Amino acid sequence: GENVEQHPSTLSVQEGDSAVIKCTYSDSASNYFPWYKQELGKRPQLIIDIRSNVGEKKDQRIAVTLNKTAKHFSLHITETQPEDSAVYFCAASRGSGAGSYQLTFGKGTKLSVIP
Amino acid sequence: DVKVTQSSRYLVKRTGEKVFLECVQDMDHENMFWYRQDPGLGLRLIYFSYDVKMKEKGDIPEGYSVSREKKERFSLILESASTNQTSMYLCASSSSGGFGSFGSGTRLTVV
16 A cells, blocks of 8 residues: 655744655555645645646645655745644545545644744 | 535543444545544544445554445444544545545544
8 A cells, every 4th residue: 555754743944934844655656645734623724736747836835846756745835934833744645546535644744933 | 615524523432332423525525534643643544435335444444444325424433432542533535536625523532
């Protein structure tokens, strides 16, 4: 089965700096890679995703890059703000077949943005 | 927007009790999932279902079973609750068109 490793487990940055979270996956058949943000006491919320036919995707201050050859993908947050403080999860899945979009998650990164 | 509803936000049960966690989705999705979330361990898949009456084990199925009698409803069953099953349980759904969303979660405490 799929295995997703996520680093670092905790990350502290000064407000305005950039934050980078990295994940690796094991199943070369995985083709869908979402990132979730989870605030305390709330459900995980999708913030950005990327499919294997794309190398990079941006949405305002958030970007995700994917290297299929190396089987790793990264989340980049620029100009961090205190409200970016949360736990972030990466995930990987296949986008087809029975149980499609069955997500395997990394263990999470607790991001703290220091004002 | 997909709505996934979990019937209970908080539950406290006694060791040995049979526990039912209910999940309903309103988008006619084929696939439904139960995850367990624990600090430092992320979200781990317990069971999933890709059709009515169909189920597949995930990464940590021991001590759990599931039921999917109707397409919109997916139930997680703890046959005999134990303290190590104290956790946050999250339900989710997906279709071939993409991942749906998570329910708001059920925080289960087994005493």
